[in-house]
Amino acid sequence: MFNLPYISLYIHIPWCIKKCGYCDFYSYVSKEKIPEEKYIDHVLKDFEIDVLKVNNRKINTIFIGGGTPSLLKISSIKKLLLGIKKRFIITDNVEITIEANPKILEYQNFIYYKNIGINRLSLGIQTFNSYLLKKIERTYNKQEAISAILEAKKNYSNFNLDLMYGLPDQTLADSLLDLNIAIQYNPSHISWYQFTVEPNTIFYAKNISLPNEHLIFQMFIEGEKLLKKSGYKKYEISSYSKNHYQCKHNLNYWNFGDYIGIGCSAHGKITQKNGKIIRTIKHKNVNHFLNGHYLHSINIVSEKEKIIEYFMNLARLYKPVLKKHFSKMTNIHINMIEQNIQIAKKEGFIIDHVNYWYITKKGKLFLNILLEIFLH
Template sequence: MIKLPPISLYVHIPWCIKKCGYCDFYSYVSKKNIPELEYVKNLLKDLEKDLKLIHKRKISSVFIGGGTPSLLNSESIKNLIKGIKKRTKLSKFSEITIESNPKLIEYKRFRNYKKSGINRFSLGVQTFNSRLLKVIERTYDRKEAIRAIKEIKKINNNFNLDIMYGLPGQSLKNVLSDLKYAVKYNPTHISWYQLTIEPNTSFYVKNLNLPHENIIFKMFNQGEKFLKKSGYIKYEISSYMKLNYTCQHNLNYWNFGDYIGIGCGAHGKITKTNGEIIRTIKNKNINDFINGKYIDIKKLILDQDKPFEYFMNAFRLYKPIYKKHFQERTNISINDIKKNIKKALQKKYIIEKSDSWETTTKGKMFLNSLLKIFLN
């Protein structure tokens, strides 16, 4: 009998007030009223179908992302959380996160979110520089971002701030200023990551004034030192926490756990009792989804692809990767990846112990090159 991994739940809310030029997540701008009631009803029906695949496992965490989930009113979130709890085995201590846009923080609405069961908020600030916020096409300014943080702090102590570096026209001074503002408000978690321009975004075809790679390296080095000095522990490539405040939901991804993905365009990963792993992608057409056509793609992860999929997540973490864990999560023998491991060792991307592997500083710096070694 295969030991099934922990499983979490991702809920996708696809609407936004504006599509940012760097965003490659599935979302679209709402030009009219959002069909909230219909969408939530169908989210729960979508969930019911997927629950048949998970063999009565407890849901370890819930993450409501998007898009902009905070566009939904408090009654919709209340019905969603109530419906999830009714249909699943969800511990009263489970982490339940909602992503929020600083433009949309309303104290009453967010207080009701908390009453509904939300116990962690994630605020997409990106930068406190009003000029740079315009450049990356955000819909608020520095004052609104700070006001949003203050409102969140009134409601809940456990919250994350998303901050980016390497923005067009951004200086090292700008980056350190952003981090100083962020730690001033004492978030329990900071996601600090470099802006990357993906092919399917509007920024990809623009001539952006991105900082030189040498400047970006200085941003990374000095920013990381500042966060460490400020009491934040780095546990993943772009994640920094106060003690005992890891993002449990993301940690499950990085540990190659399972997750149900419900809602338009949501992705899922589910391990079957025979060791097979399937990926699911939900219908991106909102009208089709509301009419009950939830699943778009369901495909099997081939055995030869499992090592890459596993290490693509696990190598991001700042901790040993235990060989036993790899075998449990992939149902693949260590012998099947001996050549790949040998090559990674020769490149000095990893170090090996009798029971584990761990990425070196070089391995973290050249993560894509390391992962290519395991690419089928």
């Protein structure tokens, strides 16, 4: 029988106070009272259906994302977690993360999150510059961001700060100051990633001006030096952590693990006993979801898609790609891709060792070209 991989659970909460101009995640701006109790009931029913597909595996990580999950009442989040535990077995050392924004009404709940079993916080700071926060349409200021971090430190040893560089009007000094401020509060994890303007966003329609590529590259290089000097190890393209504080949930994604996705627009990847992988996408429309129509689509991942998706995920990590891991996670023998590997090796994208492949800096830089090699 095929060895089934670890499985995680992602729960999507689709509401926000305000839709940021750069955000392309699926979310609703709530103009009325959020129907949270009804939504939680349906999320748990959605979960019951997906549980039938996972062959009694234990859940190793849970991530409550959005949207803005911290908008929900503590009682709703407690009901959600208790409902999950009643319906499924989770591991004793499960990592449970919730995303939160630094607004007073939200960060006052951090102690209650801990009491109901949430053991990791992810704070969407983005920048400590109040002018830039306003520029990117965030709903808080520098002082609120710092107050939220102080509240997180009171209750959690494991918390992440999200920061961005390459913001509109941001200077090199601005970006490094953000990192210095974050580092002084000693978070266990920092997600530091480039600000981008995606299609189908308000900022894209407005053609927002960003710093030039040379300046963005300077921010990246100098920021990485600062993070390394401060004891943060880079383990993924935009993730830096202290020892033993890597995000287990995201690592499962990038290691091509399985995950159940429940709630509006959530995506799932579930491997079956025969090695086939199915992908699920839930309905985006919250009214459809609240009427019991959860599943939007389900499909079986082809052999070619498995290979592409595997390398696309593993290329994010700064570690060797074990050949036995590839076979274990895809149920495909490495001989099937030997010719592709040799082409990638010739191009300088991959180093081929006896037991593993290593994706070079060139391979990461030209990842799309590397992935195209596996299309043939």
